[in-house]
Every structure is written in structure tokens, then in C-alpha cells.
Amino acid sequence: MFGRIALIGIGLIGSSLSHAIRRGGLAAEISVSTRSQETLDRAAELKLGDHYSTNAAKAVEGADLIILSVPLGAMGAVAQSIKGSLKPGAIVTDAGSSKASVIADISPHIPEDVHLVPGHPIAGTEYSGPDAGFATLFDNRWCVLTPQAYTDKNAIEKVTKFWTACGSNIEIMDPLHHDKVLAITSHLPQLIAYCIVDTATDLESHLQSEVIKFSASGFRDFTRLAASDPVMWRDVCLKNRDAVLDVLSQFTEDLTALRRSIRRGEGEELQKIFTRTRAIRRDVIDANQD
Amino acid sequence: MFGRIALIGIGLIGSSLSHAIRRGGLAAEISVSTRSQETLDRAAELKLGDHYSTNAAKAVEGADLIILSVPLGAMGAVAQSIKGSLKPGAIVTDAGSSKASVIADISPHIPEDVHLVPGHPIAGTEYSGPDAGFATLFDNRWCVLTPQAYTDKNAIEKVTKFWTACGSNIEIMDPLHHDKVLAITSHLPQLIAYCIVDTATDLESHLQSEVIKFSASGFRDFTRLAASDPVMWRDVCLKNRDAVLDVLSQFTEDLTALRRSIRRGEGEELQKIFTRTRAIRRDVIDANQD
Numbered sequence: 381m382f383g384r385i386a387l388i389g390i391g392l393i394g395s396s397l398s399h400a401i402r403r404g405g406l407a408a409e410i411s412v413s414t415r416s417q418e419t420l421d422r423a424a425e426l427k428l429g430d431h432y433s434t435n436a437a438k439a440v441e442g443a444d445l446i447i448l449s450v451p452l453g454a455m456g457a458v459a460q461s462i463k464g465s466l467k468p469g470a471i472v473t474d475a476g477s478s479k480a481s482v483i484a485d486i487s488p489h490i491p492e493d494v495h496l497v498p499g500h501p502i503a504g505t506e507y508s509g510p511d512a513g514f515a516t517l518f519d520n521r522w523c524v525l526t527p528q529a530y531t532d533k534n535a536i537e538k539v540t541k542f543w544t545a546c547g548s549n550i551e552i553m554d555p556l557h558h559d560k561v562l563a564i565t566s567h568l569p570q571l572i573a574y575c576i577v578d579t580a581t582d583l584e585s586h587l588q589s590e591v592i593k594f595s596a597s598g599f600r601d602f603t604r605l606a607a608s609d610p611v612m613w614r615d616v617c618l619k620n621r622d623a624v625l626d627v628l629s630q631f632t633e634d635l636t637a638l639r640r641s642i643r644r645g646e647g648e649e650l651q652k653i654f655t656r657t658r659a660i661r662r663d664v665i666d667a668n669q670d
Numbered sequence: 671m672f673g674r675i676a677l678i679g680i681g682l683i684g685s686s687l688s689h690a691i692r693r694g695g696l697a698a699e700i701s702v703s704t705r706s707q708e709t710l711d712r713a714a715e716l717k718l719g720d721h722y723s724t725n726a727a728k729a730v731e732g733a734d735l736i737i738l739s740v741p742l743g744a745m746g747a748v749a750q751s752i753k754g755s756l757k758p759g760a761i762v763t764d765a766g767s768s769k770a771s772v773i774a775d776i777s778p779h780i781p782e783d784v785h786l787v788p789g790h791p792i793a794g795t796e797y798s799g800p801d802a803g804f805a806t807l808f809d810n811r812w813c814v815l816t817p818q819a820y821t822d823k824n825a826i827e828k829v830t831k832f833w834t835a836c837g838s839n840i841e842i843m844d845p846l847h848h849d850k851v852l853a854i855t856s857h858l859p860q861l862i863a864y865c866i867v868d869t870a871t872d873l874e875s876h877l878q879s880e881v882i883k884f885s886a887s888g889f890r891d892f893t894r895l896a897a898s899d900p901v902m903w904r905d906v907c908l909k910n911r912d913a914v915l916d917v918l919s920q921f922t923e924d925l926t927a928l929r930r931s932i933r934r935g936e937g938e939e940l941q942k943i944f945t946r947t948r949a950i951r952r953d954v955i956d957a958n959q960d
Contacts, residue, residue: 453937502887506951522884551883561880562887564870569888572862575928577947579921580854590851592953593841594812597792597856598863600954601891607951610944617932617940627869628929632922634869638861639918642907647743650907654900657867661796661897663882664890 381406381542386443388436388458389450390414390423391609392504393475395513397447398428400546403515413439423510437465445542448474448486452615456485468493471535475501477562477612478620479526479555495535500524500558501548502566508609519547526555563623567616568631571624573605574613671696671832672734678726678748679739680704680713681899682794683765685803687737688718690836693805703729713800727755735832738764738776742905746775758783761825765791767852767902768910769816769845785825790814790848791838792856798899809837816845853913857906858921861914863895864903 385407387394394412401407412429413436414420424432433439440446440462450458455476466472472494476482479498490496503521505512523543527536540550553561580591580599591599617624641649675697677684684702691697702719703726704710714722723729730736730752740748745766756762762784766772772788780786793811795802813833817826830840843851870881870889881889907914931939 502884504887521886524884561877561884564873564877565881565884565889566887568869569866569892571928572866572925573888574944574947575925576859576862576921577950578928578943579858579917579924581946581950582920582924583854587851587854591855592950592957594792594814594851594855595954595957596811597794597852598859598895599855601895602859603947603951603954605888605891606944606947608944610941610948613944614937614941618935618937621932621935625929625933628925628932630872631865631869632925632929634872635862635865635918635922635925638865638868639915639922642911642918643915645908645911647904647908651900651904653868654864654896654898654903656871657864657893657896658900660867660871660882661893664885664893667882667885 381545382444383407384409384411384443386411386413386440386446387429388413388439388446388448388462390419390428390510391449392508392512392517393501394447394449395423395426395428395510396503396515396517397449397513397546399513399515400518404545406542406545407445411439411443419510426510428510428513436462440465440470442467444470445538446470446472448472448476451611452476452478452481452619453611455482456489459486459489463489463491466491466494469495471495471497471538473497473499473539475499477566477616478623479524479558481619483526483528483555495532497531497535497539498526498555499539499543500526500562501543501546502562503548504608506604506607508612516547518543521548522551523548524551524553524558526553526558559620559623560626563620563627567620567624568627570605570608570613571617571628572631573602576602577606671835673697674699674701674733676701676703676730676733676736677719677739678703678729678736678752680709680718680800681739682798682802682807683791684737684739685713685716685718685800686793686805686807687739687803687836689803689805690808694835696832696835697735701729701733709800716800718800718803726752730755730760732757734760735828736760736762738762738766741901742766742768742771742909743901745772746779749776749779753779753781756781756784759785761785761787761828763787763789763829765789767856767906768913769814769848771909773816773818773845785822787821787825787829788816788845789829789833790816790852791833791836792852793838794898796894796897798902806837808833811838812841813838814841814843814848816843816848849910849913850916853910853917857910857914858917860895860898860903861907861918862921863892866892867896
């Protein structure tokens with residue numbers, strides 16, 4: 381499918397891409413780049429690529445497809461560092477969780493003869509780093525692409541075929557709309573999980589040990605999410621700030637109303653809320669998401 | 671272990687108890703009672719008991735162990751209705767999620783020659799009703815008992831042996847302390863899950879369908895919790911109100927601080943929060959809860 385693919389960033393997503401590319405025979409060779417020598421050495425031990433460099437500019441030389449899987453806050457700097465080394469006709473894509481910021485940060489550095497097709501594979505686990513990857517991470521998961529009106533159709537098609545070959549289902553979306561949808565489905569749950577677990581870290585230590593002991597009653601599910609990569613999520617907060625603050629504000633309103641109903645002992649109202657949420661669960665199951 | 675066990679309430683917990691009692695041969699016979707004739711008929715179809723009645727007073731006649739697995743709001747009325755039919759020396763226990771309220775609601779109705787040993791099996795699924803039960807629900811789960819200082823030691827021991835035979839590990843706790851710990855580990859996560867899913871029900875319908883479509887990114891985990899029994903959770907809010915409001919207020923403070931850090935773009939602070947939550951996850955895994 382491609383001659384050379386450059387993976388810039390070799391964490392959970394980058395390493396999973398390496399496995400998926402190998403599984404599908406999607407590239408003749410893979411070059412891997414990451415800033416840390418230690419991580420790069422580990423990637424080499426795991427044989428995730430054919431060429432390795434801590435210099436992203438060197439890694440993209442001769443690459444037909446460049447995939448940026450670095451934290452959102454590093455996207456701009458990486459794009460700037462590689463802009464002089466991109467092959468004419470190359471396609472740059474990314475795996476960032478927010479799309480408007482990626483477009484704003486990357487596109488100024490993309491030469492005219494290179495195509496930018498921003499993307500977001502909606503897949504992940506709570507693990508991170510090059511050891512965390514596996515070939516089936518993207519199977520049957522959505523990958524959202526957010527090309528712009530003027531993006532080369534052929535480049536969009538190539539990226540679509542690539543992600544399809546990695547196992548994903550493709551959805552084309554407006555970047556701002558993507559950021560709003562993901563703020564609700566992903567960023568809000570993640571931040572709430574961090575917040576619940578953080579509330580528990582504030583407890584006196586004997587109470588904290590009991591919370592851990594009895595975590596199976598619900599709390600445990602949140603600790604899994606709250607183990608996710610801190611830098612990635614820091615950057616989501618900073619880079620998708622407006623959409624995130626907007627849903628946090630809606631959530632806070634709803635929580636305030638719930639607290640008031642509890643304080644007032646409004647049994648009927650509580651039962652009504654707890655009943656209508658069941659319908660959403662049914663819809664999720666019907667949508668084959670579970 | 672017991673001659674006759676009476677199961678008052680035959681939802682997820684009651685029906686699971688029936689299966690666990692049969693599995694362990696823990697009673698010569700089981701009598702089942704629930705208010706609704708339809709549910710009782712279903713329990714009979716499922717052969718969950720040996721005797722069936724919509725009249726709880728009739729069901730407890732001759733029973734050595736009576737287990738109340740009804741919503742918290744129904745505990746007092748059930749206790750009142752059975753008080754004249756309890757056999758001298760019988761043991762009454764329950765499976766309610768809050769303990770101070772159960773003791774306050776039930777104990778006034780317990781005759782002097784009957785023993786009350788309040789309990790809470792920390793086990794469940796998002797399903798409810800007599801079809802939802804299964805024998806292994808309590809295996810390797812905690813069951814908290816909250817007897818009072820004057821409770822008969824022999825009765826506590828019998829209830830301990832019973833739950834141990836159902837597969838549970840036993841913890842003895844002060845009722846108010848139980849209510850505080852569970853408010854954090856169970857009630858808070860549950861209410862937050864309801865609230866997140868409810869926030870999604872407020873969205874315009876096209877956005878809602880996208881939230882469902884992309885629910886795999888985190889939101890889905892919350893919909894499972896939010897499918898739990900509305901009446902049970904309404905009663906938890908009403909009956910463990912003080913402890914629940916207290917943790918909701920701590921959580922809201924933490925959420926407000928998180929929102930402020932996002933609004934202010936405080937990357938270091940965000941990363942610090944998201945990092946310290948990882949330690950809790952490790953502790954949970956170390957405690958063999960996952």
C-alpha cells in the first residue's frame with residue numbers, strides 16, 4: 381500500500397500501528413521516531429520498525445505516509461521540525477484526540493505539495509508506551525477523518541484505505557463537530573473518572589485503604605480510566621479547552637440539580653432521572669458498542 | 671445449615687441467594703415472598719423457592735433465617751408486617767446498601783427473642799429482577815455485617831457462616847462507617863454515571879445519536895452503571911442522604927478546581943492530578959480487586 385511509513389511517536393497508538401501495518405503488509409518499511417532515546421531503544425528491541433531515529437526530520441525522509449501519534453501539545457513542534465524533509469506528494473496524518481487544534485498547529489507547516497488528512501482513531505486502553513501496542517487495537521473501531529474542503533481527494537482515499545486495512549470503520553466529520561462529540565463521549569468521562577479517583581486520594585489514609593478494599597462496588601471501573609496517560613490528557617484539556625469546559629459546565633448543572641433533588645428528598649424526580657438513563661444504555665447496546 | 675430460609679424480595683440479590691443456597695445446600699427449604707404477583711409467579715417458574723407468597727408475614731412463618739432483599743425504602747414496612755410471625759430465636763438479616771437507615775427502620779419491629787444482624791453483600795450487576803440472579807454472584811465478594819454491641823454472638827456467627835458458604839468474605843463494620851465508605855466507593859460513582867448519561871439525554875437528537883455511535887471512547891462504561899435499578903438507587907439517595915451529599919460536595923469541590931485549572935490552562939497542575947490518580951489504580955490492582 382505504501383513504500384515507507386514514518387511513525388512519529390511510538391506509544392500505545394504508534395506501536396499498535398506498527399503491529400497493524402505488519403499484520404496487513406501495508407508498508408515495505410517502517411521508520412520510527414520518538415524524542416526519548418530510551419523509548420526508541422525499547423521500540424527497536426520490540427522490532428517495531430526498520431529504521432530508528434530520535435530526529436523526526438530524518439525519520440520522515442522518503443516516507444509516503446507520516447503518522448503523528450504524539451501528545452497534542454507536541455504536534456506543532458513536530459510539524460515544524462519535519463516540514464523541510466517531507467517528500468513531495470507525501471501524506472501527513474495524525475492520531476490526535478482533538479482535531480481543530482491539530483489543524484491549527486500542523487497545517488501552517490505543511491508544504492503545498494504535501495497533503496494533510498487529520499485523523500482520530502477512537503481506540504485505546506489505559507496502558508501507554510511502546511510495550512502497550514497490539515495489532516487488533518483498531519479492529520472494528522471508528523476512525524474519524526477531518527479533511528478540509530480543499531484536501532486532495534486521492535489523499536483522503538489513501539488514508540481511508542489505510543485505516544480500513546488497520547481494521548477501522550471510517551467516518552468523515554467537521555473538525556469542530558468532532559471536538560464537540562468527543563468532548564462528551566470521551567473527554568468528559570475521562571475527566572470525571574480522574575476527578576472521582578482524585579477525591580479518593582484526599583481521604584484520610586485508613587478510609588482510603590477501605591475505599592481500595594471495597595472498590596469492586598463501582599469505584600474500580602473509574603480507576604481503570606484514571607490510569608491513562610497523564611500527558612496525553614493534560615494536552616486534551618489544554619487543546620480542546622472550549623468544548624471540554626462547555627460539557628463540564630452542562631455536567632455541573634445536571635449534577636447540581638441532582639444534588640438538590642437528593643437534599644430535598646425528591647424521590648419521584650430521582651427515579652425519573654435514573655429511569656430515563658436506561659434508554660440510552662439500550663441504544664448503546666443496539667448500536668453494537670457493547 | 672438452616673431448616674427454612676425466607677427470602678423477602680426476589681430481585682437480583684434475592685434470586686442469586688436462592689441459587690447460592692441451593693448450590694451450597696444451606697437450607698432444607700426456601701420460602702419466597704415479593705409484593706408483586708407477577709414477579710412471584712416468575713420466581714415460581716424459575717423454581718427459586720419451595721413455598722411462595724405475596725404475604726411476607728406468611729413467608730417468614732417457621733423460618734430460621736429471614737433475608738430482606740427489598741429496596742431500602744421498603745425495609746421498615748416489611749419489618750412491621752412480619753414482626754408478629756417471626757419464630758423465637760430466628761435471625762433477620764438484610765442486603766441493603768445503607769446500614770444506619772436499615773437499623774433505624776427495622777430494629778423497632780424486631781421482637782426481643784429474634785436477632786437482627788444487618789448485612790450488605792457488595793456484589794451486583796446492572797440487571798434486576800428474578801431472572802437476573804446467579805449462584806456465583808457473591809463468590810469472592812465482600813459481605814459487610816454491621817451488628818450492634820448487644821447483638822447475639824451466636825447469631826452473628828451463623829450469618830457469617832451463611833455468607834461464607836455463599837462465597838463471600840466477611841467484614842464487620844460500624845454502620846455509619848459503612849455508609850461513609852460505600853458513599854465513596856459505590857454511591858458516588860453510581861450517581862456520577864447517572865449524571866453523565868443524563869447529560870447526554872439532554873442533547874439535540876442528532877448529537878445524541880453520535881454520542882451513542884462513538885460511545886466506545888469512555889461513555890459506554892458509564893451507561894452500564896446507569897442501567898441499574900432506578901428504585902434501588904432512588905432509595906439509596908433518600909436513605910443514605912447525608913453521606914451521599916457529603917461526598918457529592920467533596921467531588922464538586924474537586925471538579926470545580928479541575929475546571930478552573932482547565933480554564934486557566936494550568937498544564938502542570940493538570941498533569942499532577944492525572945499522575946497521582948495512577949497510584950490509586952495500582953493499589954486497587956494490588957488489592958486483587960481487578
